[in-house]
Amino acid sequence: MKHYDAVVIGSGQAGTPLSRKLAQSGKKTALIERRFAGGTCVNDGCSPTKAMIASAKAAWVARNSSKLGVSASDIKIDFETIRDRKDEIVKSMRGSLEKGFAGTENLEVIYGDAHFSGEKEITISLNDGGSEVVSGELIFINTGLSPVIPDIPGIQEIHYLTSTSILDIEDIPEHLLILGSGYIGLEFGQMFSRFGSKVTIIEPSERIMKHEDEDIAAEITKILAEENIEILINSKVTAFTRNEEKILAKIKKHDQEHSFEYSHILIATGRKPNTDRLSLDVAGVELDDKGFIVVNDSLETSAKGIYALGDIKGGMAFTHISYDDYRVVAANVIDKKQSTIKGRQQPYCMFIDPQLGRIGMTEQDARDEGLDIDVYTIKNDSVARSIETGNTRGMMKAVVDKKSGKILGAAVLAEQGGEVVTILELAIMGGITFDKLRDGIFAHPTYAESLNNLFMSKPH
Template sequence: MQHYDAIVIGSGQAGTPLSKKLAESGLKTALIEKRWIGGTCVNDGCSPTKAMIASAKAAWSVYHNKSLGIITDHFYVDFSAITQRKNDIVHRMRSNSEKSIQESKNLDLHYGTATFSGDKEITVTLNDGGSLTLSADKFFINTGEKPSIPKIEGIENIDYLTSTSIMELDSIPEHLLVLGSGYIGLEFGQMFKRFGSKVTILEPSERILKKEDQDIADEVVKILAEEDIEILTKTKALSVSKNGGKIIVTVDKDGKQSQLNCSHILIATGRKPQTKALSLEKTGVETDEKGYIKVNDRLETTAADIYALGDVKGGPAFTHISYDDYRIISENVIEKGNASIKDRLVPYCMFIDPQLGRVGITEQEARDQGLDILVATIKNDSVARSIETGDERGMMKAVIDAKTKQILGASVLAEQGGEIVTILQMAMMGNVTYDRIMNGVFAHPTYAESLNNLFMSLEQ
């Protein structure tokens, strides 16, 4: 048995920098990765999908540019070139991270699957054969999530797609049926519609984006409808079967059953934690009913000296949150600080086009909490920069404490919505009141300048 000061399981956006930081601090450290360095973000999520979304935006722009007086007689989507570009980006990021790990002193990288075989002991089944038994004083679990497959009759008999496998397609689906209308479903749905697929999205609930305000969700539906993306709400898939090259899906909509035909199905109904293989019952680490590891505000589990970071602990499943988990653990474990995840802001951006940037609470959440609020809204057809660039889709919205004038949350559905909402996040971080932004001097004509008008809507 080989003993380490620290073992990190999983090389995602928390595990990779943490393993290097622990090693740099003088701790003999091991990093265990069962697949590829970088986790979901680098290999299956953020980087590859946003690379492909950029290609989809370019395809959309060909049609949109006609309204700007730029006419293109003919173009075609070179899907193999799109996927090759995506793969090149992934390989570059992955190899750079792997090289950095391998060059780090006091850090050993083992490719394999880790299973706890004792309280502070793991057995690693190596990818190239054999196994290792390792022990450590401290463990850090960063094993993330994977797609969750719903129980639908016949689903195991078809080659369904997930957010991982859909990016390995070598051709564009004729008709893509998307189960689920969350971020994964909407981003892939719009992307493949722009590549040339017919796209249908099924959502069992009354509307999409249940965590967002109704007016924001309605604007998203309007935008997607303009691209002929069909969204069927209150619709649930009951069973699937194959008939030649077609997939037949029996659905229930408001109690009435019917059938849909498609060429491909993307399952985007949720994700689940990768904890089953860990055998956590041998450690005293508790999980919730869904398998997520329970942690306190310092990311400590119910077992001493075992920590959980990133998506595997539940809560907001975002790369930047995983990286912030690393910062918290680094401060507490290495620098003996007292950092906490309590009350941290959780910004995020859905990369449909236009982007939906979000931070803080929604109007509905504020009203549910009984807060005294002001709500500022502006449609983008009133934003100078949007008019000038010919993209007036979407809206901006901010929720404000009526007494303190502090911004409590914001939603920006707009070109560069993620960048615009970050300005409002920084205002929240710096306790900058809405009226200071309303009266601020911003360069003209920029999207940022529209924040003047957003808050001026409260004065009208």
């Protein structure tokens, strides 16, 4: 058995920088990775999907440029080039991480599948054959999530796609059925629609994006409908069958059931924690009822000296949250400081087009808590920069505490929405009241300048 000062399981956006910093601090460190350096974000998440979304955006701009006096005829989608560009980006980012690992003293990278075989003991089934047993004084788990495959009759008899496998398909789907209307479903749906697929998104609830305010969800629904993306709400697939080269999906809406043919099926019904293969009970690590690792505000588990970072601990599953988990753990374990995840800001951005940037509370959150609020909204057809660029889709919204004037949350559904909402996050971080933004001087004409107009609107 090899003994280490620290063992990190998973090289995601927390595990990668943490393993290097632990090693650089003088700790003998092992980093165990089952697949590729970089985890989901680099290999089949943020980086490859946003690269392909950029190609889809270019296609949309070309098709919609005539109103600006520019006609782009004979638009061709070269899907092979799109995939090759995506692959090169992934290869470059992964290679950079691997180079960083190799150049870090005290760090050993082990590729294999890990599970606990003792309280601080880990057995690794090595990718190149055989096994290895290691132990560590400190252990950090960053194993992420994987797609949930719903138990639908016939689903194992068809060739369905996940957010991972769809990145490697060779041809653009003729008709893509997407189960689920979350971030994965909507981003891939709009992307492939712009590549030329007919897209149908199925959602069992009464509307998409139930975690967002109803007006934001309605605006997104309108934008997708304008791109001829079909959204079936109050609907669910009850069975799949293979029909020669097509897939037959039996869809139930209310009490009526109909069958439709599709060329491809994308499962985007959620993700589950990769805890089932870790044998965490052996280590005394507690899980919640959904299989996520239970942690305290310092990200330590129920087993002393074992920590969980990133998506595996539940909560918001975003790369930047995982990276902040690394900062919290590194501050506590290496720098001996008192750092916590309690009360931290958790911004996010959905990369449909236009982007949805979000920070803080929704209007519904605030009303559910009984807060006394003002809600400011403005449509982008009133924003000078949007009008000038010919892209007036979407809206902006902010929730403000009526008494203090502090911003509680915001949604920016707009071109560069993720960048604009960052200004509102900075205001929240600094305790800057809404009137300071209303009366602030911003360069003209910019999207940021629209914050003046947002807070000059009549609140409700």
